[in-house]
Amino acid sequence: MIPTERGNPDTADIDLLDTIGVLRRINAEDAKVPGAVAAALPDLARAVDLAVDRLRAGGRVLYAGAGSSGRAGVLDAAEVPPTYGLAPGRFVAHLAGGVAAMTAAVEEVEDDATTGCADLAGVTASDLVVGLTASGRTPYVAGAFAAARAAGAARVLITANPGAPLASEVDVCVRVDTGPEVVAGSTRMKAGTAQKVVLHSFSTAVMIRLGRTYSNLMVGVVATNEKLRGRVLGILAEATGAEEQRCREALADAGGDLRLALTALLSATDVVTARAALTAEQGIVRRALSRLADS
Known part of the structure; x- marks a missing residue:
């Protein structure tokens, strides 16, 4: 039996507990994640390196999943571009049942391998397909992998099942053994939490390896509202130690481009010189600064 479907001896008779007792048992299980x-x-780490290689070569990361796992993929893929300034379409999520499945159960679709294959019809050899399934056997994900294999794309499985049947279909299998759930079969619990942690770690590590941060600061953030404009200003001030007014002027000179303003301030060069260095170094601030220091 799949681990998440088994009864959990540590939560047996949880329905006999008072409210705080129930919450403590849930919290104790969450602490295992x-x-x-x-x-x-x-x-x-192997999955991250695969993604970095594909993205550097112009490929994409394509998530494919159903139910809670698939929804986690949709959220992660939606948040990467605005956070790190990545172009739309580089991180894409395919959810069994489509948009409607984000807010309502469309569970029969996860058993359809043909739909999974059709949803990934545009996959190419330059892409990485990441299958998201707690059980490690979801037919929709199997169909997505079939399309990926036919196209020559790299494949990663993220699962809560150490014995996942689909492990044989991928280049890397990330097995997160969270064991039986608080309520048997409720994979939105520990398995779902682990899925979110793994996806956030995966996409964040990919962006860091691609130079989308400077130190631990998000320098590719797209400032589309007042909160984000304030964040951009704060990041620039923290990274450079410059006064707020100087940072405002640098951002204005850079047309609001945080990486450009940061490079110009840290290298004490003009915007034209900083832009040339960034362009030569694929927008990576550290490498642009190194180039300017050596010139």
Whole structure:
């Protein structure tokens, strides 16, 4: 039996507890997630490196999943571009049942491998397909992998099942063994939490490896509202130590481009020189600064 479907002896008779007792049992089970994720980090690192290679070569990261796992993929893919300034279409999520499945269960679709294959019809050899399935056997994801394999794309499986049947279909299998759920079969619990942790770690590590941060600061953020404009100003001030007014002037000179303003301030060069260095170094601030220091 799939681990998440088994009865959990640590939550037996949970329905007899008072409210705080129920919550303590749930919390105790949730506390097992970080350790399970930690055990899977070597495989997750391999998945990150695959994604970095594909994205550097112009490819995409394509998530494919159903139910809670698929919804986690949709959220992660939606948040990467505005956070790191990545062009739309580089991180894409395919959810069994489409947009309607984000807010309502369309569970019969996850059993349709043909739909999974059709949804990934545009996959190419330059892409990475990441299958998201707690059970490790979802037919929709199997169909997505079939399309990926036919196209020559790299494939990663993220699952809560150490014995996932689909592990044989992928280049890397990230097994996060969270064990039986608080309520048997409710994979939106520990398995779902682990899925979110793994996806956030995966996409964040990919963006860091691609130079989309400077130190631990998001320098590709798209400032589309007042909150984000304030964040951009704060990031620039923190990274450079410059006064707020100087940062405002640098951002204005850079047309609001945080990476350009940051490079110009840190290298004490003009915007034209900083832009040339950034262009030569694919927008990576550290490398642009190194180039300017050597020139």
